[in-house]
Amino acid sequence: MSKTIPYDKEELAAWIRLVLTPGIGIRTAHKMLTAYGLPQNIFMTSYRELQRIVSPQIADAIYAPVPEAITEQIEKTQKWLEEPGNAILTLSDSNYPGLLLEIPDPPLMLYVKGRVELLSSPSIAIVGSRNATAQGRMDAKEFARSLSESGLTIISGLALGIDAAAHRGGLKGKGSTIAVVGTGADIVYPARNRELALQIAEEGCVISEFPLGTGPLASNFPRRNRVISGLSGGILVVEAAARSGSLITAKTAIDQGRDVFAIPGSIHSPLSRGCHELIRQGAKLVETSQDVLEELKHYNSVSESSDRKMEPENTSLQEDILLQMGFDPVDSDTLCERCEIDAASLNVELLSLELAGEVESLAGGFYRRLVKR
Structure with missing residues (x-):
């Protein structure tokens, strides 16, 4: 409510x-x-x-x-406030989030759709690439789900890729999720996330500092990013290229005195380079949600069940394929040699593993194993 x-x-x-x-x-x-x-x-x-x-x-x-x-x-905003679930917080409002007041340039106003009380809840931001891999989206969703189940509110920017996956994971736990948008609160961008945005407004919270009707101008998103980090107790970067908006958000978080976490990835993946750069600069390397919670000791601890890994039930041949595949991209010819099987048999097993969410196919006939965190 x-x-x-x-x-x-x-x-x-x-x-x-x-x-x-x-x-x-x-x-x-x-x-x-x-x-x-x-x-x-x-x-x-x-x-x-x-x-x-x-x-x-x-x-x-x-x-x-x-x-x-x-x-x-002014008239448009007053009419918008008559709709159920809509609210505005100003700097003088007692409900204005305290963490956001700590940054050098807090927004003068916040347009809010949904559960205002979430803005003062223990929280963590999860950000990353719009062009995320299947593994990255899975990691974002599972980390968000686990952290939300532990009581943390998941904050992200409603973008495609990692942001959307993080919001979906956050909605599955009691912590729920907050979407900080770079448009007016009455506009959904990108349009492909319309259903997700409506669900967040109903079960979580959508906020914006921009006046109603503001479109997705490029200059809005850096301003939005400082709010994402400013609202959060820490920020987790899942996948990011060497030069990306996610790295800018992470560096803003550092300037704001927030904890920064990063998930490492393959040395061959361009989307791992941003995370590796952050780790070299002092971000905390994490492999499970418990790693995050141990750093944020003032937040609720995660339950054992929320961080339990699912064990795949594979055939012995599929287990051998996964073992020989490792965690870096590999082509099917190499897999045939490693597993000592013919291409037809390998393709059958790879299709089964792909449907089960164990591997993903990449361009050029390569495959990569997915890690269920």
Whole structure:
């Protein structure tokens, strides 16, 4: 059940006006709020007084008549708040998440769909590549499920790949999940995640700092990433290329004083290089969810059952194929030689193992074993 947050219409209108006034960025807004308190006070301050802490251009913008576009946005937001499950938190709200207040530039406003109380729950972010491998998606989902079952809320960015898998895993545990989006809270991006976004809004929480109707602009996502890490007690990177948004999020987390964890992978996989780079820089190498929980000792401990590995029931030939395959990509001809079987027999067993989620086929006739964590 979503928590209802009462709000004052005039106060909310002043917050929206402050956010949308041209030329006012987050740092300038924080400066004025520190000096004058609530936004209403800023708009009631004399022009001469304002010029003591902001430029004449910003003072002019504050004293200018309210643009029609801002008035329309205020009306749109008030109407949006009438819908069940929708809420807005401002910096002055007692429900504003405490961890987020610790970062240098917390959002002035958060648009929330769903369970507001999750924003103050013990949490961990899970991020990674949009173009994740089957193994990466499996790892993200299973780590998220286990950590959520232990009581941690899973935070991610609703992107394809690792993010989506992490959200799905988080929904399976009592910790649930929070999606931090780079659009307005009334827009789902990417559209392929629409059903997932609706489920998160119902069972978890979707949040955004961007005004309603904001589209997926490229400049929004770095800002979104600082919120993902800022809300979290730590961040787990599952798969990431050497230069990726996930690494930027991880480095932001380090700057914010958060713990950073990374899952290692094959030295042959481009999507392992980002994780390996983080580990070289001091991120904690993890292989199970228990590794994460041991570092986050102030959070709930995971139960034995939540981290128990599933043992595959394979035939002796399939077990031999998995053993000879190892954990690096290998082509079918090499497997035939290692297992001393013909290609037709190998293909039958590989198909069976692929359907069982034990291996995945790669480009160029290569196969790789999947690890069930």
